Amino acid sequence: MARKLLLEHINVPGIHTFDVYRQKGGYRSVEKALKTMSTDDVVEEVKKSGLRGRGGAGFPTGMKWSFLAKPEGKARYLVCNADESEPGTFKDRHLMTYLPHLLIEGMIVSSYALGAATSFIYVRGEMMPQIRILEKAIAEAKNAGFLGKNILGSGYDLELHVQPGGGAYICGEETALIESLEGKRGNPRIKPPFPAISGLYGCPTVVNNVESIAAVVPIINDGGDEYAKIGIGRSTGTKLISASGNLNKPGIYEIDLGLPVEEFIYSDEYCGGIANGKRLKAVVAGGSSVPILPANLILKTLTGESRLMSYESLAEGGFQSGSMMGSGGFIAFDEDQCIVRNTWNFSRFYHHESCGQCSPCREGTGWMEKVLHRLEYGHGKMSDLDLLVDVSKKIEGNTICPLGDAAAWPVASAIRHFRDEFEWHVTNPSDALNRNYGIANYADPLPKLEEIS
Amino acid sequence: MLKVTETEQVEFPAAMISEFETIVQRYPEGKQKSALLPLLHLVQAEYGWLSTASMDRVAGYLDIHPIEVYEVASFYTMFFLKPQGKFVLEVCRTGPCCLVGAEKIMKHIEVTLGVKEGEVSEDGMFSWRGVECLAACGMAPVLQIGPDYTFYENLTEESVNQLIKDLKNKI
Ligand SMILES: Cc1cc2nc3c(=O)[nH]c(=O)nc-3n(C[C@H](O)[C@H](O)[C@H](O)COP(=O)(O)O)c2cc1C
Ligand code: SF4
Ligand code: FES
Numbered sequence A: 001m002a003r004k005l006l007l008e009h010i011n012v013p014g015i016h017t018f019d020v021y022r023q024k025g026g027y028r029s030v031e032k033a034l035k036t037m038s039t040d041d042v043v044e045e046v047k048k049s050g051l052r053g054r055g056g057a058g059f060p061t062g063m064k065w066s067f068l069a070k071p072e073g074k075a076r077y078l079v080c081n082a083d084e085s086e087p088g089t090f091k092d093r094h095l096m097t098y099l100p101h102l103l104i105e106g107m108i109v110s111s112y113a114l115g116a117a118t119s120f121i122y123v124r125g126e127m128m129p130q131i132r133i134l135e136k137a138i139a140e141a142k143n144a145g146f147l148g149k150n151i152l153g154s155g156y157d158l159e160l161h162v163q164p165g166g167g168a169y170i171c172g173e174e175t176a177l178i179e180s181l182e183g184k185r186g187n188p189r190i191k192p193p194f195p196a197i198s199g200l201y202g203c204p205t206v207v208n209n210v211e212s213i214a215a216v217v218p219i220i221n222d223g224g225d226e227y228a229k230i231g232i233g234r235s236t237g238t239k240l241i242s243a244s245g246n247l248n249k250p251g252i253y254e255i256d257l258g259l260p261v262e263e264f265i266y267s268d269e270y271c272g273g274i275a276n277g278k279r280l281k282a283v284v285a286g287g288s289s290v291p292i293l294p295a296n297l298i299l300k301t302l303t304g305e306s307r308l309m310s311y312e313s314l315a316e317g318g319f320q321s322g323s324m325m326g327s328g329g330f331i332a333f334d335e336d337q338c339i340v341r342n343t344w345n346f347s348r349f350y351h352h353e354s355c356g357q358c359s360p361c362r363e364g365t366g367w368m369e370k371v372l373h374r375l376e377y378g379h380g381k382m383s384d385l386d387l388l389v390d391v392s393k394k395i396e397g398n399t400i401c402p403l404g405d406a407a408a409w410p411v412a413s414a415i416r417h418f419r420d421e422f423e424w425h426v427t428n429p430s431d432a433l434n435r436n437y438g439i440a441n442y443a444d445p446l447p448k449l450e451e452i453s
Numbered sequence B: 001m002l003k004v005t006e007t008e009q010v011e012f013p014a015a016m017i018s019e020f021e022t023i024v025q026r027y028p029e030g031k032q033k034s035a036l037l038p039l040l041h042l043v044q045a046e047y048g049w050l051s052t053a054s055m056d057r058v059a060g061y062l063d064i065h066p067i068e069v070y071e072v073a074s075f076y077t078m079f080f081l082k083p084q085g086k087f088v089l090e091v092c093r094t095g096p097c098c099l100v101g102a103e104k105i106m107k108h109i110e111v112t113l114g115v116k117e118g119e120v121s122e123d124g125m126f127s128w129r130g131v132e133c134l135a136a137c138g139m140a141p142v143l144q145i146g147p148d149y150t151f152y153e154n155l156t157e158e159s160v161n162q163l164i165k166d167l168k169n170k171i
Helices: A018-023 A028-036 A039-049 A061-066 A091-098 A100-114 A128-143 A174-181 A210-222 A224-229 A261-266 A295-299 A311-315 A339-353 A359-376 A383-395 A403-427 A429-434 B014-024 B032-047 B052-062 B066-075 B095-099 B102-113 B157-170
Strands: A077-082 A118-123 A159-164 A205-209 A238-245 A251-256 A280-284 A292-294 A329-334 B087-092 B126-131 B143-145 B150-152
Touching (some): A018 A100, A018 A128, A061 A205, A061 A210, A077 A100, A091 A210, A100 A118, A118 A174, A128 A159, A205 A210, A210 A224, A280 A295, A329 B095, A339 B095, A359 A383, A359 A403, A403 A429, B014 B032, B014 B052, B032 B052
Parallel strands (some): A077 A118, A238 A329, B087 B126
Antiparallel strands (some): A238 A251, A280 A292, A280 A329, B143 B150
16 A cells, blocks of 8 residues: 555545544644744755646746745735646545645645745635635634734744636636736736746745645655655655546545556556456546557557656657656546547637637637547548647647647647547548447557456 | 616625625735635626626726626636526536546436527526536536536436436425
């Protein structure tokens, strides 16, 4: 069994209440940080831990914190990104539902480290139940003296507020989130300036994912060095993986980074294999924005090594044969799934969610959706495949925010790895409407269970 | 439920105004516009949608231009700019949910309610629509119902039938 740093107590009855959470050792990190550590000490521990942002980009959290500008007389803000809208990702909802105090504890320690006197948790608007849970937990923490004025007699003051979004994926992008928090449309800002210099209300701001903030708690409790011992290479610590699609046991798993992908999919401790005795066809390993890989390439790299659940291993092979860790949204496709249909579905998503500021993204995502739709519905041409690749290349890197790239990668990678399935849709349109292409040569290299026994 | 029409002046209930006041206090002086999304959620929870009159009233309260409210309300998918059914079933239609049958569930809802996506049933009780990933992909297929955004997970045709029956009994 892997160590659980975040989810250890998730099954304890009443753990969402302050009293039970406290009995289980909750809020120790606040006591430790505020009473025995300077703000720089806290930043230093987080640096030592090697923690990388869990929101998708994987940027080292300690380093991000050390970039925060500290001009005299200006407020600084910490904003927790709980917008969680990347298809395939549902871990933050889980944390907020069952362990609201873990997030609040992390917010207090992190806000202290950054010198923020007011912090916000920006939660996607659809998560009204989680917003209520957090508000209640914040009131409890305040009652117990962990929020408000002069926390634990340390002289440090902090107000923590929950802000609802309005249902827009783009508000997960940190500058769009800041705009939204200011009561505007979620249009990403042109960078620089980065939020660390000019963010919320023009003040220095750090935006961090829910899971990143939660991870600060064990890092402060046990020390950054202890945290860094878990994992592999520059992928330290544990990671929450949201597993969905055609798996026997979809759900949230806390893994030690470095776990073999094969073990994650097939072992009973994790996903328990592919549902209904089917075979694995493809995996999107890090949320809908990362490249899709056929079964053979997700289980082993091109050089034949076992692929691991780590930032480096998932990216091994670059865009030719690799993918990315992203937000840890692990989506498994069985042999009956249609790659063309899913690619169309994702491109519709990105078109729908594009804020429309940049023409390559606004027009390109709509164009890709249209072309993929006609391929799926039997009106495609062979030239459409190159057209899609061409459009995706023209979006990539030419936009204000990374949503453009996120829309381009799934299309480009699907065509790269499943070109024959796309071609089959063109050459056999009526077949393609009635059945799926199947597994062809991407076959899951592992035999079916009944073939072994 | 209070009825709001475009021509009417809206008077928000006192309890709502006092909630407004608590929310506005979260933000620094002069940054009260930050309260816009939370306020719109409260208004929509009360009336079921956002009429122009109610948006104008919010603009007045926050001391911002009405256009600043309209542009926000029209940007975010959660806000309804026209009346909906009493219950709005919002079904996730994104990839991971489709891998385990979301499209079938949407079809089933359409047939069972006899209402097309985005339309309101004759008795005014139901509307439904497909929405994007609800961050519950491991419990797919899923739907949510506002204004408290209750979640229904691992949907089957049977569980949808039961849900619709329960909602009808709630009336
Ligand atoms: C289109 C888009 C959507 C994003 N959605 C989220 C999200 O829902 N949650 C999140 O934490 N980060 C999201 N991000 C990443 C954030 O911009 C930002 O990098 C992250 O919140 C930083 O936190 P971290 O360093 O702790 O990961 C998104 C980025 C983009 C471009
Ligand atoms: S890339 Fe797309 S989502 Fe991002 S700013 Fe441009 S138009 Fe908006
Ligand atoms: S895809 Fe339906 S909840 Fe994520």
